[in-house]
Amino acid sequence: MLTVRAPATSANLGSGFDVFGVALGAPADVVRVERAPETTITVTGVGSQYIPEDPAKNTVGAVAEALDAPAHIRIDKGVRPSSGLGSSAASAAGAALALNELYDRGLSRADLVPIAAEGEAVVSGEAHADNVAPSLLGGFTVVADGGVTQVDASIPVVACLPETTVSTRDARGVVPDSASLESVVDTVGNAATLTVGMTRNDPVLVGRGMDDEIVTPERAKLIRGYEDVREAALEAGATGVTVSGAGPGVLAVCRRASQRAVAAAMIDAFDSAGVDSRAYQTTVGEGARLYRPGSD
Ligand SMILES: Nc1ncnc2c1ncn2[C@@H]1O[C@H](COP(=O)(O)OP(=O)(O)OP(=O)(O)O)[C@@H](O)[C@H]1O
């Protein structure tokens, strides 16, 4: 049996819709695989009651098929589904890494990105890779037509998760069909600023570069309390705040010294809006980790 811990991720980061993603230090899914004549799936953990075990409907089933690697796959969910923290992607990335090893396919982590993305197509209809890429590769990733680019980064973040859900499919439905040249120019400027910030581990540049006036304002309307949570986080010292992935998670970037205050402010603001939430105080971190039998 092989075990993989695959981290939650936050996609988009505001200005990088469908392009940017980061691996989060926590939470994570744990995926265990054993060879079997055909693929079977069991799911336990957070939100497991909402996750299908039918291989045709679970992201890991599509990954097993793409790798021609039938297995009994056990998923212990740490990343709640429909969270905006890359829940479906964490399982897919974990399964891809584990099955590649189990069947000795010899693919690199970069090779596994499009395979894990096949799992995302099962859920949202599109094989977008902006969550599976950071879950596999770690750090900050840029998914573009020409390929995937990755840099390690260490930026303190707070990922605040309200007890509400938004499906990626629904959140893609509110994305505008077009944008003015002026907003596109602003967004390119912000995305470039964010990218430089990641290479310098600079939370101020990263936070400033998260601004986006094209997609985020529409998605924010699907999250009860979002504007108040954003304001509260900024007042507590966050350098930037945006919707995490398709939401309803909210991602704040900050300096280490203000992380605890930012987390408390976000929880209080959701609470004032009548929504329970929890906050992960973590950093942009490493990609999926493989545990072989006998290793720690
Ligand atoms: N292994 C899996 N883990 C989690 N959700 C899964 C899995 N397989 C299928 N699903 C389905 O995927 C949906 C959740 O995926 P969705 O993309 O909406 O949320 P998310 O992954 O948390 O969000 P985001 O991609 O915005 O970060 C649920 O309907 C769930 O039943």
Ligand SMILES: N[C@@H](CCO)C(=O)O
């Ligand atoms: N880029 C995707 C990530 C969510 O899976 C979106 O925002 O729709």
